[in-house]
Amino acid sequence: MANNLLKGKRGIIFGALNDMSIAWKVAERAHEEGAEFVLTNAPIAMRMGAINDLAEKTGSIVIPADATSVEDLEKLIQEAMDHLGGKIDFILHSIGMSPNVRKKKHYTDINYNYYNQTLDVSAGSLHKILATAQKMDALNEWGSVVALTYIAAQRIFPDYNDMADAKSLLESITRSFGYHYGIKKKVRVNTISQSPTVTTAGQGIKGFDEFINFSEQMSPLGNASAVACADYCISMFSDLTRYVTMQNLFHDGGFSNTGVTQQVIERFGSED
Numbered sequence: 001m002a003n004n005l006l007k008g009k010r011g012i013i014f015g016a017l018n019d020m021s022i023a024w025k026v027a028e029r030a031h032e033e034g035a036e037f038v039l040t041n042a043p044i045a046m047r048m049g050a051i052n053d054l055a056e057k058t059g060s061i062v063i064p065a066d067a068t069s070v071e072d073l074e075k076l077i078q079e080a081m082d083h084l085g086g087k088i089d090f091i092l093h094s095i096g097m098s099p100n101v102r103k104k105k106h107y108t109d110i111n112y113n114y115y116n117q118t119l120d121v122s123a124g125s126l127h128k129i130l131a132t133a134q135k136m137d138a139l140n141e142w143g144s145v146v147a148l149t150y151i152a153a154q155r156i157f158p159d160y161n162d163m164a165d166a167k168s169l170l171e172s173i174t175r176s177f178g179y180h181y182g183i184k185k186k187v188r189v190n191t192i193s194q195s196p197t198v199t200t201a202g203q204g205i206k207g208f209d210e211f212i213n214f215s216e217q218m219s220p221l222g223n224a225s226a227v228a229c230a231d232y233c234i235s236m237f238s239d240l241t242r243y244v245t246m247q248n249l250f251h252d253g254g255f256s257n258t259g260v261t262q263q264v265i266e267r268f269g270s271e272d
C-alpha cells in the first residue's frame with residue numbers, strides 16, 4: 001500500500017532496536033513511501049547489530065547517538081543533513097527506558113538517580129532533539145516531529161511505574177515546544193499514544209502479557225499493531241496532516257474512550 005506519501009522527504013528515525021521495535025516498522029513504511037532517512041540509536045544498542053540489517057534493507061545509514069547528549073545530537077543532525085543533502089522534514093522519537101522498571105523498583109520506593117535517567121532518556125531527550133534542531137535551523141517549514149507515548153500519562157496503570165511520569169512530561173514538552181517551533185518555523189510536534197505492543201521495551205513492564213489481553217478486550221477495534229502505528233506515523237509525516245500540531249493522538253482501537261466493554265463485563269458474571 002505505497003502511495004509515495006513521503007517522496008522527497010528527509011528524516012531521522014530514533015529507536016529501531018530490532019524487528020519488533022515500532023521505529024523499525026516506521027522505517028520500513030517510510031522507505032516504502034519514498035522517504036530518505038538516517039537511522040539512529042544509543043551506541044550501546046548498536047552492539048546488537050540488528051539495526052545494520054534495517055539500514056541495508058531501507059538504503060539508509062546508521063549514526064549512533066545517545067539522545068540525552070546534546071553533543072551527540074548536534075553531530076547526528078549535522079551528519080544527517082550532510083548525508084541526505086538538505087534540511088530534515090520529519091523526526092520520529094521512539095525512545096523509552098526506565099532503570100526503575102528494569103530493576104523492579106516499586107513506584108513508591110524508586111531510586112532518584114534512576115528516576116532522573118528515566119525522565120532524561122524518555123522525555124528530556126525530545127526537548128534536546130527539538131532545541132538542537134531549532135538552534136541548527138535543521139528542520140524545513142511544515143516539518144513534522146512525532147514522539148510515541150502511552151495513556152499512563154493520563155490514567156494510572158500501576159506497573160507502568162515512573163514511565164507514566166516520563167510520558168506526562170513528554171506530552172507537555174510536545175505542547176510547549178510545538179507552540180514555539182510552530183510560531184517560529186511552522187514545524188509541528190505531536191505524540192501518538194499507542195496501544196500496548198509486544199516489543200523489547202513493552203515486555204519490560206510487569207504483567208505485560210495479561211495486560212495486553214485486557215487492553216485487547218477493552219478496545220472496540222482491538223489493540224493497534226506496531227505496523228498500524230507505523231502507518232499513522234507516516235500520515236503524520238506527510239503533507240496530508242499539515243495543520244495537526246501540539247496534539248496527543250490516541251492510536252489505540254478506541255481504548256481511551258471506553259469505560260467498559262461487554263466482553264469484560266461478562267468475565268465478572270456470577271457462575272449460576
Ligand SMILES: NC(=O)c1ccc[n+]([C@@H]2O[C@H](COP(=O)([O-])OP(=O)(O)OC[C@H]3O[C@@H](n4cnc5c(N)ncnc54)[C@H](O)[C@@H]3O)[C@@H](O)[C@H]2O)c1
Pocket residue numbers: 014015016017018020021022023041042045065066067068093094095096097121148149150193194195196197198199200201202203
Ligand atoms: N511497546 C509498547 O507497548 C508501547 C506502547 C506505547 C508507547 N510505546 C513507546 O514507543 C516507543 C518505542 O518503544 P518500543 O516499544 O518500540 O520498544 P524498543 O525497546 O524497541 O524501543 C525503545 C528504544 O529506545 C532506545 N533508547 C533507549 N535509551 C536511549 C538513549 N539514551 N538514546 C537513544 N535511544 C535510546 C532503545 O535502544 C530502543 O531502540 C517508546 O517511547 C515506548 O515508550 C511503546
